[in-house]
Amino acid sequence: MSDQLFSINYYIFPLVVFGPLFLWVLFNFGLREIVKIPGQMRRQRQLDSEAAKRFETERDRKRSRGPLGRQRGANTGRLGLFAQTVTYIWFAAVIGYFASSPAYKFMPPDTAMIKLSLSHPGKRKEECRQRSAKELAELPPNMRTLVDCSRERWPVHVELDFDGSTIMAESATPKGLADDGPSVFYRTFRVPSGAHRVVVRLREQGESGFGFEKSQQIDLPPGRVLAIDFRTDKGGFIVK
């Protein structure tokens, strides 16, 4: 952002020059018609307003007389205003203090974070099958796809090892009512900063073996976020 963009003149000058012009145009081409109040209505409003004022004055005068005893109105005496100021300062202190204090320690020092976030569909549970010409002819024209695939997919299983110990081993069921969507993972881990080895594995079908695995030596400074993503079009796991 350039300084010019933030210059006061950048905002104020056009407002001063074009603001009244804009209002004049707006007023003469529409606003006047909207805000135009018939003279009779204007006079009535004025009379109503004056009557309301008289009523308020009368109300104060009458209420301040005998039957209601000591009236306890707003405290507008000098001492009252001073006490109010003190109270307002107290209020302001409470509002101001808790608006940013006490400080919250989210991460201990010498700690970093690993975020594993991936969305990947498992393999279909049943292999796709070519439809015969007879089958295709029996189907409505709009449904004549050459391949017949079942919708259900395998859950995706992901494991994460940190310095040789497994800190995550989870399976995620596919999304969707027919279990035909992607399996989604989003996990965060607080880990000590420094040099570590991370191994991450993914299984997209069956109950044993892993189709994808990545092992990487990492150096995590304190407060650093290590993101682990998965993209089949980029060869599998991305650690950055």
Add this chain to the structure above:
Amino acid sequence: MLTTIQAPLRSLLEWLELLFDKPFGPPWNPVRQSGTLAFFFFWVVAVSGVYVFILFDTSVSGAYSSVEHMTHEQWFLGGVMRSLHRYASDAMVLTMLLHVAREFSHDRYRGTRWFSWITGIPVVWLLLASGISGYWLVWDELAQYVAIGSMEWLDWLGIFGEPVADNFLTRGSLDDRFFSLLVFIHIFAPLFLLFMMWVHILRINRSRTNPPRGLALGALAMMVALSFAYPAISHGPADLGTVPAVLSLDWYYMAFYPIFDHWGPGAMWALAFGGSLLLCAMPWLPPRKEAAAAEVFLEHCNGCTRCFGDCPYGAVSMQPRTDGRPFEKEAIVNPSLCTACGICVGACPMSTPFKQGQALKTGIDLPNTSLDSISGRLSEAMAKVAAKYSPARPSIVVVGCDHGAKLRNIEDDATASIKLPCIGMLPPSFIDLALSDGRVDGVLLTGCADCDCHHRFGIEWTEDRLAGLRDPYLRKRVPRERLHAAWAGPGEGDALTHELAEFRERLIGLAAPVDDDPRQSGEAA
């Protein structure tokens, strides 16, 4: 069980109210005005927000620098507006919490008041959503922490195809398009909030959304002074490649985030939904046993509309006459809105004890606390003090309400009391009767604390009726010096005793109420 929770909270709040009554006076007491102050702070937030938005750059790369610019380069206006925007929204949370605590402790959320309570729950949610979404836009480390936490919390529901938190995964993940969505959330959440605030007060007759001018000016001055003295500042710029270690949370909006960090999103959803469900169920935990709703007696109703105009809950409406009598309209009561406060009874011109007949009949009456029964209690009270009359101690009948200071403590040989559901139920003609009868030297009216009537308008309408500003008037012949009003809440028993003693002192200096005092001739006995 419920009372054991409400009573200490009520005592605490009453202590606070009395404390603030001293410097401010009841009309300007910020504790008593917590609801109107919350509305006022909303408008401060809205106006300051418009200015902040003019200077705000809605792109990911420009958001932080634009906020920094308005804070430091244009500190005298942009910075103050930003601080006002933040602190007024904080003050709105504070006043809202105070308002909720008061309504709960005064038991003003059950029965017919359930609607305002239930519609207040989305107000809480929308207020939090409005405030939290505002913090995202600064796009500093705090925004990063709050935005990621919020998205992780939403992702737990599993309703999004891809985790929304993915938008904050690495440097460069967040694009302008998603950031614009955050800006839209921060604009639309407050608009919905305003809409729900309107719904919240929809069923309240003559609802007040503006604090008294003096209080509003004081609160605004406080906010401006705070903004100059302690301007709101940002954390360092957001960096999705790192995690901020220490954060200066705005605890009014972010108190839940540390809990989220420790308990996780599932527990937080349970807390949020469980808490909201509990709040929704509270008006029926247990349901309040409402007194029977007011009843209209058409044979005594002339359709004058006074009950309609005075009802604080909009429970009385007027409809075309159905009984063929030569009046245009008749009153009709909606029992689901009626709290049986009796203010309509006090407003009815037919509620006069000077009529001839066996039982006292009026146009609108409470089945459980009829005007006739009140008339009987008043007569008993007058007879009690007249029986033990002593010229050295003028006799006083105190008329109070169910929600004010306890009256039993002030009763003695020269003082008797009766209690009504609300002081607004007392027709002025009853005062006339008590003082013209000659057996009573003075009438003391009391009720809830000043400017804090449990039934909203009981005190105000009574004052107006006595001052001749609202029908039915107190007749001119009634000696005003023998009438005294001392509004005192449950915690102001001592003040009431003091007022009573002062009033009695004044009465000693006055002559007997009527020349032919029946007590002197022994008639009363």
